Amino acid sequence: xxxxxxxxxxxxxxxxxxxxxxxxxxxxxxxxxxxxxxxxxxxxxxxxxxxxxxxxxxxxxxxxxxxxxxxxxxxxxxxxxxxxxxxxxxxxxxxxxxxxxxxxxxxxxxxxxxxxxxxxxxxxxxxxxxxxxxxxxxxxxxxxxxxxxxxxxxxxxxxxxxxxxxxxxxxxxxxxxxxxxxxxxxxxxxxxxxxxxxxxxxxxxxxxxxxxxxxxxxxxxxxxxxxxxxxxxxxxxxxxxxxxxxxxxxxxxxxxxxxxxxxxxxxxxxxxxxxxxxxxxxxxxxxxxxxxxxxxxxxxxxxxxxxxxxxxxxxxxxxxxxxxxxxxxxxxxxxxxxxxxxxxxxxxxxxxxxxxxxxxxxxxxxxxxxxxxxxxxxxxxxxxxxxxxxxxxxxxxxxxx
Numbered sequence: 001x002x003x004x005x006x007x008x009x010x011x012x013x014x015x016x017x018x019x020x021x022x023x024x025x026x027x028x029x030x031x032x033x034x035x036x037x038x039x040x041x042x043x044x045x046x047x048x049x050x051x052x053x054x055x056x057x058x059x060x061x062x063x064x065x066x067x068x069x070x071x072x073x074x075x076x077x078x079x080x081x082x083x084x085x086x087x088x089x090x091x092x093x094x095x096x097x098x099x100x101x102x103x104x105x106x107x108x109x110x111x112x113x114x115x116x117x118x119x120x121x122x123x124x125x126x127x128x129x130x131x132x133x134x135x136x137x138x139x140x141x142x143x144x145x146x147x148x149x150x151x152x153x154x155x156x157x158x159x160x161x162x163x164x165x166x167x168x169x170x171x172x173x174x175x176x177x178x179x180x181x182x183x184x185x186x187x188x189x190x191x192x193x194x195x196x197x198x199x200x201x202x203x204x205x206x207x208x209x210x211x212x213x214x215x216x217x218x219x220x221x222x223x224x225x226x227x228x229x230x231x232x233x234x235x236x237x238x239x240x241x242x243x244x245x246x247x248x249x250x251x252x253x254x255x256x257x258x259x260x261x262x263x264x265x266x267x268x269x270x271x272x273x274x275x276x277x278x279x280x281x282x283x284x285x286x287x288x289x290x291x292x293x294x295x296x297x298x299x300x301x302x303x304x305x306x307x308x309x310x311x312x313x314x315x316x317x318x319x320x321x322x323x324x325x326x327x328x329x330x331x332x333x334x335x336x337x338x339x340x341x342x343x344x345x346x347x348x349x350x351x352x353x354x355x356x357x358x359x360x361x362x363x364x365x366x367x368x369x370x371x372x373x374x375x376x377x378x379x380x381x382x383x384x385x386x387x388x389x390x391x392x393x394x395x396x397x398x399x400x401x
Contacts (some may be wrong), residue, residue, distance in 0.1 A: 032129030037122065038114070040065045040082075049129055054101040065127075070097040070105060071312075072256030075249060079235050081112075085125070089114045095132065097256070107132040149221075167197045167226050168387075175208060177272045179328075179394055181363030183371050185386040187218075187335070195222035195263065196333045196385035199230055201237075206272045209237045209246075212331040212389050213265035213287070225261040228253070229308075233267065243267040243283035244316040247308060251285070254309030262309035266290055266331050270391060278323040278393050283316055288337055289348070291330040291355055292321060293366075293392075298355040300348060301329070328363060328392030330355055335386035336370070339378045346377055363392040 026033060032049030036042050042060050050057060053068070060067075066074050073096045084091050090113045098106040112127040172180045182198055195215025202208050211233055215226045229250060236249035246267050254262065264287040271279045282290055286307035289300035301321060306314035323329060332351070339346040351370075358369045367390050375382060 036065050036125045068098045072252040179363035179392040181367035181390040183367045194218040194385035195226045196387040198387045198389045208270040210268040214333045215263040244318045247285045251308045281320050293328045298352045323393045326395040330390045332388040335384035339374045363390040
């Protein structure tokens with residue numbers, strides 16, 4: 001039997017198979033192939049991928065690889081895909097959305113490798129693309145994973161607790177001219193970890209980001225998404241100045257991430273001014289209103305926004321407030337306002353009363369006092385997680401001569 005013959009599996013006899021042509025194997029492969037320079041410029045693409053995208057070869061050659069991606073995919077490329085490829089020289093099974101010529105999306109799985117040609121030429125990135133439109137195997141594996149998770153509830157709870165420890169800062173930073181207080185209380189007896197979180201971090205001198213959020217759901221899955229949300233915000237804050245733009249970037253990440261989870265978030269950029277006042281720029285993604293706490297009153301800040309991770313173009317705006325001596329901004333999750341005693345619910349008005357009662361306390365004491373009062377209101381067993389952060393300008397010391 002010659003090289004161009006192969007035996008039939010049914011034993012009937014040999015069947016002729018034509019010699020394979022290397023160029024045809026590349027162009028008509030059952031998956032897409034493309035090659036880019038190290039900087040991401042497309043230098044070669046096969047016919048299979050062109051047909052999937054409804055594009056001509058000249059449409060893609062010389063263009064950036066990121067031109068193929070959706071908006072969320074471009075963000076993921078910059079924050080995850082490219083750094084991993086630079087670090088390891090290869091990435092595998094990255095889920096992305098390519099955009100076809102008619103603007104529809106093509107879900108794909110991408111594998112890439114940095115290759116040095118045998119002739120010693122410039123490094124190239126070779127990428128294979130699998131059409132993931134009908135991801136039956138993935139869905140079946142997801143169902144199997146769900147059953148395994150249900151069968152190992154105890155192990156999942158332990159994993160969630162481990163994850164939770166990475167979602168809440170071990171301590172608050174020191175900000176000159178600002179008091180910070182924060183607290184987190186899990187629901188029930190604390191065995192089931194939820195998606196409430198807070199974070200405080202510096203972006204540049206005298207410029208800080210304060211975030212309080214609530215990811216839908218509880219347990220290990222919610223904790224995993226909470227980690228994604230927290231670190232996506234940190235990454236976005238490096239690129240974006242406006243809190244509403246930070247939340248827009250987060251929204252794109254969650255839409256790209258294949259999950260049914262969404263979240264509410266309030267994001268504050270805190271700047272300490274030369275005159276000692278504090279300028280806070282606030283954006284809210286469907287989150288309960290932050291509260292301005294002053295010597296004379298406690299009132300909710302009127303800032304609205306769309307839930308994060310639901311629609312492609314959320315409505316997000318920034319609102320600015322100024323904090324003088326003795327004034328503070330209280331951010332929290334709905335575990336406070338939705339606290340119940342029988343058929344009664346504390347609500348925003350009840351929270352405002354508590355904040356006004358404790359308005360003169362330092363920030364750390366105020367958060368503890370408010371949460372303790374809410375815990376007592378519902379019999380010391382909260383039905384929902386509670387996270388809260390208070391940003392306060394200290395009262396000016398009395399002038400002495």
